[in-house]
Amino acid sequence: MTEIQAVILADFTSFVKQPMGLLPICGDHLIDLQLNWIIQNKLKSIKEIYILSSHPQIEKQTKKYSQVRFIQTQPLSTIGDQLRELEQTKIIQNDFLLIFGDIITNIQLGGVLNRYFQNKEKNKLNIMLMVVHQGNQEENIFYVNNDDLLGFDNSQSKATFKRDKIKIVKGIPINVSIRSDLVESGIYVCSRDVLKSFQENQLFIDLKEDFMKEMLNSDIQEEKISIYITKQNEISQKLNTPYGYYLGLQQYLNRLITPLHPDLTNYEDFFKYFGQQTQVAKANISQSSYVGSQTIIGVSTIKKSIIGKGCKIGNGCKIINSIIWDNTIIQDKVIIQDAIICNNVTLQNEDQSYFKDQLLMKTLQLMNLLFTKRIISRKSSLGFGQNIGDKYIINYISQTPLNHNDDDSNKSFNSEEQNEKERLQEEKDLQSFKQDILELVKLTEQNDDSIQQTIVNIETMKVNNNRSCVDIINGFMPQILQFLEPNLEKLQKTFELWKDFLNRFISGDQESQTYFNYLEQFCRQNDQFYLHQLLQFSYQFGTLTDEQIIKYSGILYQVNDDFSNKFQELNKNFYDHLIQSQQYEYYEEEEEEQIVQE
Numbered sequence: 001m002t003e004i005q006a007v008i009l010a011d012f013t014s015f016v017k018q019p020m021g022l023l024p025i026c027g028d029h030l031i032d033l034q035l036n037w038i039i040q041n042k043l044k045s046i047k048e049i050y051i052l053s054s055h056p057q058i059e060k061q062t063k064k065y066s067q068v069r070f071i072q073t074q075p076l077s078t079i080g081d082q083l084r085e086l087e088q089t090k091i092i093q094n095d096f097l098l099i100f101g102d103i104i105t106n107i108q109l110g111g112v113l114n115r116y117f118q119n120k121e122k123n124k125l126n127i128m129l130m131v132v133h134q135g136n137q138e139e140n141i142f143y144v145n146n147d148d149l150l151g152f153d154n155s156q157s158k159a160t161f162k163r164d165k166i167k168i169v170k171g172i173p174i175n176v177s178i179r180s181d182l183v184e185s186g187i188y189v190c191s192r193d194v195l196k197s198f199q200e201n202q203l204f205i206d207l208k209e210d211f212m213k214e215m216l217n218s219d220i221q222e223e224k225i226s227i228y229i230t231k232q233n234e235i236s237q238k239l240n241t242p243y244g245y246y247l248g249l250q251q252y253l254n255r256l257i258t259p260l261h262p263d264l265t266n267y268e269d270f271f272k273y274f275g276q277q278t279q280v281a282k283a284n285i286s287q288s289s290y291v292g293s294q295t296i297i298g299v300s301t302i303k304k305s306i307i308g309k310g311c312k313i314g315n316g317c318k319i320i321n322s323i324i325w326d327n328t329i330i331q332d333k334v335i336i337q338d339a340i341i342c343n344n345v346t347l348q349n350e351d352q353s354y355f356k357d358q359l360l361m362k363t364l365q366l367m368n369l370l371f372t373k374r375i376i377s378r379k380s381s382l383g384f385g386q387n388i389g390d391k392y393i394i395n396y397i398s399q400t401p402l403n404h405n406d407d408d409s410n411k412s413f414n415s416e417e418q419n420e421k422e423r424l425q426e427e428k429d430l431q432s433f434k435q436d437i438l439e440l441v442k443l444t445e446q447n448d449d450s451i452q453q454t455i456v457n458i459e460t461m462k463v464n465n466n467r468s469c470v471d472i473i474n475g476f477m478p479q480i481l482q483f484l485e486p487n488l489e490k491l492q493k494t495f496e497l498w499k500d501f502l503n504r505f506i507s508g509d510q511e512s513q514t515y516f517n518y519l520e521q522f523c524r525q526n527d528q529f530y531l532h533q534l535l536q537f538s539y540q541f542g543t544l545t546d547e548q549i550i551k552y553s554g555i556l557y558q559v560n561d562d563f564s565n566k567f568q569e570l571n572k573n574f575y576d577h578l579i580q581s582q583q584y585e586y587y588e589e590e591e592e593e594q595i596v597q598e
Contacts, residue, residue: 002117004045004189005092006038009082010053010101011073012240019055020102023239024325026252026290026306027275030239031058033104033252035065041109050091052082053101080204080211087195095120098207100186104248105236107131107185115228116189119147127191127223128212133230134453135183141227142178149225150176151216152208182229184208185236193223232456242340246323249306250463253288275309283313288466292326304466308343433465437475446483451501458505469505470514476505477518486528492537499541506543515543516552524563532571539578546578 010031012020021031031051038049049068051058054075062068073085086092095116097109116129130149132141142150188207197204197211204210215223237248274280275293283297291297292309300317307313308325314332322339329346330336341347437458444454458472480502483494495502506515519538523531535553538544553575557568 002045002095003047004095004097004113006046006049006097006099007086007092008034008049008051008099008101009079010051010058011055011075011077011082012100012102019053019058020240021053021055021058022061023245024308025104025249027292027309029061030104031061031101034099034101035062035068037105038099038109039065039067043109043113045113046097046109050086052086078205079207080198080202083195083198083207084202087199092192092195095189095191098188098190100238102238102240103186103236104239104252105185105187105234107133107187107230107234107236111231112187112189112228115226119224119226120191123224125222125224126226127193127215128225129189129228130208130212130225131185131187131189131228131230131236132182133185133235134181134232134456135235140178140180141182142176143227147226147228149212149216149227151213182227183236185230186238187236232453245340246321249290249323250288250304253290253306286466288463298332429465430467430471433461433467433471434475436461437472438479441476441479446497448497451498455501455504469507469511472505473511473514473518476501477515481518481522484522484529484534486526488533491533492540495534495537495541495543499543502538502543503541509548512544512548513552516548520556530570531567532574535571536574546581550575550578 008031010019010021021029021034023030025033035049038046047067049065050071051062051068052071052073053059054073054077059070059072062070069091071086071089071091073082077085097113112129112131116126119126119129141152194211197215201211201214204214212225215225235251237244237251239245239248274291275295277294278291279296280291282299284301285291285297286301286303288304289302290306291302292307292311294309295307295311295313297307297311297313298315298317300313300315300319302313303318303320305319305322306324307319308328310327311324311329313319313330314334316333317330318335318337319330320337322336322341324330324336324341325343325345327344328341331346331348334347336347440454440457440461444450458476461467462469462472480498483498484491485494502515506512515538519534520531523529523534535544535549539546539549553567553571556564558564
């Protein structure tokens with residue numbers, strides 16, 4: 001493969017007043033994760049990595065990387081200005097990989113570069129490849145079947161593109177695709193002609209809105225821009241807003257984006273990580289959480305949150321859906337929800353300052369809109385969007401405990417009325433989540449590609465909503481059962497088609513029991529279906545094990561009604577077969593053990 005250079009534009013606007021590249025990501029910095037991502041792709045074609053930034057802190061942070069070169073740029077410069085400064089250095093002499101400095105990603109660069117050079121070999125006028133991934137609806141993207149980009153429309157209104165740029169061959173219909181579920185990843189592969197274009201046109205400010213639209217809509221330009229759609233499990237998350245930052249960290253913790261961080265040496269389960277020398281034995285810490293090194297947490301609850309290094313959190317605190325940066329002190333009985341709290345902040349329980357409307361906020365999407373006015377101490381205040389040194393806080397909520405005893409750290413400090421409101425809200429959120437799952441499965445086409453995409457989408461929803469597999473099963477099973485038809489051949493095809501989906505979310509005893517209950521209830525209400533047949537297909541395609549079917553069948557046998565009696569009669573041969581198979585396996589293991597002993 002041809003040698004290529006990598007360029008990171010590190011100066012992107014951050015929601016805090018510090019370089020985007022220095023945002024903390026679970027014990028590391030964003031710029032370190034981006035560099036490690038490039039290095040871990042192990043591409044021999046990438047010889048040098050250039051970082052463009054106006055911040056000396058970024059240069060200091062990246063000196064430890066031997067292949068990294070730092071280029072100082074002017075402060076507050078646009079993407080166009082940075083690319084023009086890069087062109088003036090004459091460093092870039094070949095094609096180059098361009099990466100925006102506000103993303104965290106797991107996209108494999110090998111496939112991206114291969115596609116770019118394949119396109120360029122077919123047509124020398126291919127000067128850029130834009131990498132996109134499947135995600136939420138963001139904009140309409142128009143391209144033909146060879147992935148040549150025709151245009152895009154941010155407003156999602158009726159879009160137009162120049163049809164005369166499509167060459168129609170007589171007798172061969174042109175295939176124009178319009179997608180509204182493709183998200184720009186912040187990754188491009190460019191030829192040197194891109195830099196020359198920015199140098200020649202000083203009015204170009206943005207890469208996409210100025211340069212790419214000019215290339216696509218010009219009657220004179222013949223250059224081509226292509227797109228590369230990543231694989232289903234390859235994504236990119238922008239961190240330039242509080243909500244995007246929170247999502248990026250959660251995806252990182254759940255290993256959806258990057259591998260496990262090397263400093264995370266101790267973890268309880270797959271979704272909960274601890275740094276070194278932490279003291280959290282009495283704390284209630286949920287999944288999808290991270291606690292940094294040398295952090296001390298008392299008898300408090302941490303749910304789906306990230307705690308930085310060197311923090312001290314007292315007793316009776318609740319930290320939910322929040323990010324706490326390094327060296328922060330949180331005193332007893334402080335509640336922090338849907339918040340980002342930066343370095344070296346002390347939150348005092350005596351400081352009672354919050355708004356009623358803030359207590360109603362349930363989603364991180366509003367985080368960048370709500371700030372408290374008194375949060376550091378009684379003598380200082382923080383208005384909307386202001387900073388006090390490096391103390392920058394979003395939506396800190398502190399609540400007075402009701403008639404609490406300081407010596408009784410295990411006593412609840414929420415009122416019964418508030419607990420009831422939280423319970424009702426949780427029920428409402430759960431019903432909404434299950435309805436979203438049901439609608440997603442309902443819209444899934446009956447083919448492998450569509451089902452695999454639904455698996456990825458539900459995985460993302462599971463992480464973002466911190467839900468269990470049982471919640472997911474309760475969401476999709478009513479719709480899965482609607483796909484069944486009372487015909488053995490069609491039943492078998494349906495179970496075979498959905499086997500990967502079912503097997504992904506039905507694994508443990510609790511999930512399989514929930515699944516079995518749905519099958520039983522469905523067959524009780526629809527006498528044209530037989531439970532023993534559904535169990536046989538579930539066993540054939542790996543959704544239920546022989547032990548699980550034997551266990552649940554035995555429980556149902558004890559129910560003395562017509563349905564149970566009929567099921568026991570029809571299920572006898574299959575049940576006996578499973579029993580014999582288990583005995584055979586037992587005897588085999590016993591014989592192997594005897595041989596080993598001899």
